[in-house]
Amino acid sequence: MNAMPPLPKQRKLSLKERYAHLTRGLGWETTYQPMDKVFPYVSYEGIKIHDWDAWEDPFRLTMDAYWKYQAEKERKLYAVIESFAQNNGHLNITDARYVNALKLFLTGVSPLEYSAHRGYAHVGRHFVGAGPRIACQMQAIDELRHAQTQIHTMSHYNKFFDGLHDPRHMHDRVWYLSVPKSFFEDACSAGPFEFLTAISFSFEYVLTNLLFVPFMSGAAYNGDMATVTFGFSAQSDEARHMTLGLEIIKFMLEQDEANVPIIQKWIDKWFWRGYRLLGLVSMMMDYMLPKRIMSWAEAWEMYFEQAGDALFEDLSRYGIRKPKYHEVASKEKHRLSHEVWSIFYNYTHAAAFHTWMPTEEEMTWLSAKYPDTFDKYYRPRFECWTEMQAEGKRFYNPTLPQLCVTCQIPMGFTEPDDPTTICFRSADYKGERYHFCSDGCKDIFQNEPEKYIQSWLPVHQIYQGNCGGAEVKDVLAWYHLNFGTDNFDYEGSPDQKLWEEWQAQKATNPV
Amino acid sequence: MSKVSITLQNTDEGRLLVEAIVADNPAAEVSWMPALTKIDCEDRLSLRRETIEARFGRRYDLQELQLSLISLAGNVEEDDDSFTLAWAQGAGSRKA
Amino acid sequence: MTVTAIGRYEFKSRDRLENFHGNQVVYWHWEEHLMYCAALALPLPPSMPFRTVLTDILPGCYNLHPEWSRVEWDTVTWMLDQRPFKPVLDASLAANNIGHKSLLRFWTPGLHGIGGCAT
Numbered sequence: 157m158n159a160m161p162p163l164p165k166q167r168k169l170s171l172k173e174r175y176a177h178l179t180r181g182l183g184w185e186t187t188y189q190p191m192d193k194v195f196p197y198v199s200y201e202g203i204k205i206h207d208w209d210a211w212e213d214p215f216r217l218t219m220d221a222y223w224k225y226q227a228e229k230e231r232k233l234y235a236v237i238e239s240f241a242q243n244n245g246h247l248n249i250t251d252a253r254y255v256n257a258l259k260l261f262l263t264g265v266s267p268l269e270y271s272a273h274r275g276y277a278h279v280g281r282h283f284v285g286a287g288p289r290i291a292c293q294m295q296a297i298d299e300l301r302h303a304q305t306q307i308h309t310m311s312h313y314n315k316f317f318d319g320l321h322d323p324r325h326m327h328d329r330v331w332y333l334s335v336p337k338s339f340f341e342d343a344c345s346a347g348p349f350e351f352l353t354a355i356s357f358s359f360e361y362v363l364t365n366l367l368f369v370p371f372m373s374g375a376a377y378n379g380d381m382a383t384v385t386f387g388f389s390a391q392s393d394e395a396r397h398m399t400l401g402l403e404i405i406k407f408m409l410e411q412d413e414a415n416v417p418i419i420q421k422w423i424d425k426w427f428w429r430g431y432r433l434l435g436l437v438s439m440m441m442d443y444m445l446p447k448r449i450m451s452w453a454e455a456w457e458m459y460f461e462q463a464g465d466a467l468f469e470d471l472s473r474y475g476i477r478k479p480k481y482h483e484v485a486s487k488e489k490h491r492l493s494h495e496v497w498s499i500f501y502n503y504t505h506a507a508a509f510h511t512w513m514p515t516e517e518e519m520t521w522l523s524a525k526y527p528d529t530f531d532k533y534y535r536p537r538f539e540c541w542t543e544m545q546a547e548g549k550r551f552y553n554p555t556l557p558q559l560c561v562t563c564q565i566p567m568g569f570t571e572p573d574d575p576t577t578i579c580f581r582s583a584d585y586k587g588e589r590y591h592f593c594s595d596g597c598k599d600i601f602q603n604e605p606e607k608y609i610q611s612w613l614p615v616h617q618i619y620q621g622n623c624g625g626a627e628v629k630d631v632l633a634w635y636h637l638n639f640g641t642d643n644f645d646y647e648g649s650p651d652q653k654l655w656e657e658w659q660a661q662k663a664t665n666p667v
Numbered sequence: 668m669s670k671v672s673i674t675l676q677n678t679d680e681g682r683l684l685v686e687a688i689v690a691d692n693p694a695a696e697v698s699w700m701p702a703l704t705k706i707d708c709e710d711r712l713s714l715r716r717e718t719i720e721a722r723f724g725r726r727y728d729l730q731e732l733q734l735s736l737i738s739l740a741g742n743v744e745e746d747d748d749s750f751t752l753a754w755a756q757g758a759g760s761r762k763a
Numbered sequence: 764m765t766v767t768a769i770g771r772y773e774f775k776s777r778d779r780l781e782n783f784h785g786n787q788v789v790y791w792h793w794e795e796h797l798m799y800c801a802a803l804a805l806p807l808p809p810s811m812p813f814r815t816v817l818t819d820i821l822p823g824c825y826n827l828h829p830e831w832s833r834v835e836w837d838t839v840t841w842m843l844d845q846r847p848f849k850p851v852l853d854a855s856l857a858a859n860n861i862g863h864k865s866l867l868r869f870w871t872p873g874l875h876g877i878g879g880c881a882t
Contacts (some may be wrong), residue, residue, distance in 0.1 A: 577794070
């Protein structure tokens with residue numbers, strides 16, 4: 157090759173200049189086809205955008221920097237995953253019960269990362285401005301990385317523990333996984349601006365701290381270095397996604413006053429949808445971590461009540477208020493995890509993970525963290541269940557539950573002001589009855605009934621004959637769940653037997 | 668009153684970043700948890716490249732923060748020399 | 764209200780009666796007994812006498828609860844779809860105006876759950 161003459165020495169571009177070249181120089185007005193044909197989805201939701209260039213990624217991340225830092229994150233993560241496998245890291249977790257939280261994570265959360273990848277790839281194609289398009293495309297790649305690294309990390313546990321063998325298949329079929337699945341499909345089937353309000357703002361910015369921060373810190377506390385590493389590797393991207401969420405909301409609000417009521421309605425809807433989904437996280441924190449960092453109620457106070465106050469005060473200058481029913485969520489914080497754990501305890505014979513009754517020591521912790529509710533409402537129930545189990549009659553609810561049409565969770569939530577009475581709400585639409593767990597879920601239905609009358613409710617699907625048969629065994633086979641190993645109580649499970657063998661070996665064979 | 672917040676990993680670099688933040692923001696409150704450190708500060712918090720470089724003993728590109736960040740709360744403003752989190756001053760005045 | 768969509772947006776309900784092979788879904792809930800975490804969903808023929816549900820169906824659902832054997836049906840109070848209700852025991856579900864996806868809540872006087880705390 158001929159040597160090129162050296163280029164004249166140029167001043168290094170600043171961060172702002174580099175970002176401007178990437179996001180302002182690469183977009184153009186199309187001429188072969190009109191812009192509204194090239195970007196067919198940007199106007200039908202009613203959001204008005206006058207100046208796409210007003211949107212800026214405050215991190216000003218350019219592609220070269222993106223690849224450089226993402227590659228560095230991957231190098232660090234895979235070093236940990238490999239050493240975890242080589243050193244039999246699974247032997248150092250506090251207790252095998254903990255692995256059940258990973259089973260729920262792998263089947264419930266990791267497939268959402270993949271759905272998010274698809275969602276952001278889609279909206280990244282459909283925005284007119286190059287700034288948001290590039291941010292969405294980077295996020296699409298991040299989300300794919302999260303799905304892959306989570307599956308890769310947890311594959312190590314799959315070598316030893318049950319219930320981790322077919323998460324993608326289970327996500328599409330298992331009854332409680334219809335909760336996260338339908339949440340994301342609801343968002344992905346909305347328009348691009350609602351999708352961003354749902355996932356980038358309500359979910360990523362307002363709510364996912366509750367999943368990734370205290371729960372991952374809990375993973376570390378319980379000796380699971382592999383999970384905490386993928387958690388924080390993902391969360392380092394998440395901080396960028398959160399910023400995108402806040403920026404896109406401010407961008408829409410600043411573009412046109414007419415956008416404000418549309419966005420408020422979406423914030424109301426997606427706060428409640430996300431909060432209901434996080435019910436699963438509440439039980440992971442209070443019941444599934446053998447060593448606990450903080451209670452669900454404390455996490456809710458720190459990450460929603462305090463952080464949310466600051467956020468919504470900031471947004472009040474645009475006329476945005478706190479999401480509707482946030483006060484109901486705060487009323488529920490002292491009972492949410494106990495109610496959700498009770499639901500799963502009822503139906504563990506049909507789940508891909510084990511449940512158990514807390515030990516006396518754990519109940520003492522729960523009493524201390526929930527002084528107004530635990531001893532009064534839940535301890536008597538748990539003590540009764542513990543006694544039944546001691547008599548060899550572990551309680552399993554033999555009949556399928558009523559589900560909420562919107563969130564699809566069994567209708568186990570109680571009235572906002574009465575923890576002893578189930579909250580029943582219903583609506584008629586075109587001559588048919590629909591049932592909801594809360595005013596929040598009922599409002600969401602009534603705003604878009606045509607969407608939710610299509611809900612694929614697992615209980616009704618079983619009764620319609622669409623899930624492999626009428627017996628629990630048939631349905632579990634259709635779920636790809638192994639009857640007798642993946643399901644039932646932790647007490648007596650193959651997981652427990654294996655764990656106790658390892659502990660016995662450790663005791664007789666100290667390293 | 669509104670607090671901004673940043674959460675960092677408890678790694679070697681993360682620990683040095685926490686020191687730098689505390690040095691530049693005397694009002695910052697630091698909470699330690701397993702594997703992470705959360706820093707809260709009234710209204711605003713800034714990281715300055717110079718302060719970080721003095722602790723790291725090498726050139727530091729503020730975008731390297733991506734490697735240590737876990738979470739944040741507040742509006743972000745970043746350029747070559749500083750990274751700032753802030754809530755809007757005087758909420759109520761709507762931008763044009 | 765309707766769904767904001769790019770085209771016509773109309774669908775049939777996924778849980779319409781005709782999809783249940785002659786049954787209708789009826790929800791039953793024993794109040795103050797939250798050991799059973801939620802109302803139960805049962806697919807039942809509309810022609811089934813109300814009494815048959817009490818004698819043949821519900822015992823298999825609820826008899827794990829220590830208070831179940833003390834339920835006296837003559838004293839039970841009922842709500843059907845948010846309204847007070849007195850079942851005619853020998854009439855069918857349909858004749859009792861119990862339709863597809865109806866909700867029946869029942870209270871058992873004197874039985875308020877384990878320790879009286881609605882469990």
